[in-house]
Amino acid sequence: MTRLSVNINKIATLRNARGGNIPNVLDAAINSERFGAEGITVHPRPDERHIRYQDVFDIRPIITTEFNIEGYPSEEFTNLIIKVKPHQVTLVPDPPDALTSNAGWDTIKNMDFLKKVISKFQSEGIRTSIFIETDTELIKAAADTGTNRVELYTEPYAAQFLQNKEEAIAPFVKAAETAKTVGLGLNAGHDLNLDNLKYFNQNITGLSEVSIGHALISDALYLGFENTIQMYLRELK
Numbered sequence: 001m002t003r004l005s006v007n008i009n010k011i012a013t014l015r016n017a018r019g020g021n022i023p024n025v026l027d028a029a030i031n032s033e034r035f036g037a038e039g040i041t042v043h044p045r046p047d048e049r050h051i052r053y054q055d056v057f058d059i060r061p062i063i064t065t066e067f068n069i070e071g072y073p074s075e076e077f078t079n080l081i082i083k084v085k086p087h088q089v090t091l092v093p094d095p096p097d098a099l100t101s102n103a104g105w106d107t108i109k110n111m112d113f114l115k116k117v118i119s120k121f122q123s124e125g126i127r128t129s130i131f132i133e134t135d136t137e138l139i140k141a142a143a144d145t146g147t148n149r150v151e152l153y154t155e156p157y158a159a160q161f162l163q164n165k166e167e168a169i170a171p172f173v174k175a176a177e178t179a180k181t182v183g184l185g186l187n188a189g190h191d192l193n194l195d196n197l198k199y200f201n202q203n204i205t206g207l208s209e210v211s212i213g214h215a216l217i218s219d220a221l222y223l224g225f226e227n228t229i230q231m232y233l234r235e236l237k
């Protein structure tokens, strides 16, 4: 069964808009779990414009499900991960000023770098996942980095879904098969929502986890946080 990890970055974005502590990020993490989330994801960026490094330390001891931290493996980020020891670290290649993650790793070009950081995290008992597009050569190379999993970057699927869902899913089906063949675990995320999640999950075999933030938190404004998480979970059953 595919696990739902709720990305709570948007809660922090809202909090930071006013200073102070409303809405409370720790409450959001606790409540996500209470409402059924099977993991919590955060993406601390170097400018701390949403989740702050201190949030990451504060969240670690209070959650009981899986803690997934995403980010570019800079020295600062790597030190944070080693100190916090989440269950999973998801490595993304985006530059510090990126609005959101908008590409996967070139695993061939960055092979030596990825091998080094991945073995460092794994030696601390932290599972690694790397953000990747559907190119099969890059997925095969991902296996050579030693990573435990890959996270498929689903924005292109989401962008095409409403026009032609069969065409939208096809490269992801192939990518998932390749990942399985080379022994990689599989996560997915970016722009998944209540329209496109079910079809994705039904067509991708071996999907362990999806992490969803933007659409889920936006839906919660209208549908309520508990109800929204329950609705996303239903799409995954």
Ligand code: PXP
Pocket: 007, 009, 043, 070, 090, 092, 100, 101, 131, 151, 188, 189, 190, 191, 192, 211, 212, 213, 214, 215
């Ligand atoms: N996966 C990664 C690597 C991301 O950077 C993000 C956005 O922070 C997500 C998943 C979740 O994307 P969305 O907010 O569109 O659900």
